[in-house]
Amino acid sequence: GQQVMQIPQYQHVQEGEDFTTYCNSSTTLSNIQWYKQRPGGHPVFLIQLVKSGEVKKQKRLTFQFGEAKKNSSLHITATQTTDVGTYFCALLTSGGSYIPTFGRGTSLIVHP
């Protein structure tokens, strides 16, 4: 079955520092989605990447999809306390399964 590794598991940063989480797959992906879960909340969709080498930006967040479509990253520039939460990648592969495989998530803790 498909394996997904998301690192790091936890990241402490001072407010204003940058943050990056990485998601790696054992198989080539069709697309990848990123979700954010605030403490005590539920996952909320952030973005989807489909094309090889794709880069998308949302304000201070930059999402990248690897050239081989096996890895992805989420980078936050100049973190703020509102960025606190757990960031999950969800991997989707073609071939009949419509069930995404979620990474274990990276919990971001921002110290003011």
Place this chain on the structure above:
Amino acid sequence: GAGVSQSPSNKVTEKGKDVELRCDPISGHTALYWYRQRLGQGLEFLIYFQGNSAPDKSGLPSDRFSAERTGESVSTLTIQRTQQEDSAVYLCASSLGQDLSYEQYFGPGTRLTVT
């Protein structure tokens, strides 16, 4: 509807009792997923419904777990003879359909505590 709703929001039950969790997806969403999230952990897939097709039950951890969905509306997840290891947040998500490009909309979850 405004979003995915789940009930109850919290459920405390004694070991050995049965529980039923409910999910109301967004109107028009044909795909529905159930996940389990233990404290501090990721999302564990349980079951997937798509329209009137047979559900994908490959994630159900044991035969104590079952789920039903009426057409493209409400779904219920039933856990029989609950055990302490069933304690977790149970999340329901819906999406527009059977396509890899559709995002999932999650409900607020049901926090289940088995004592």
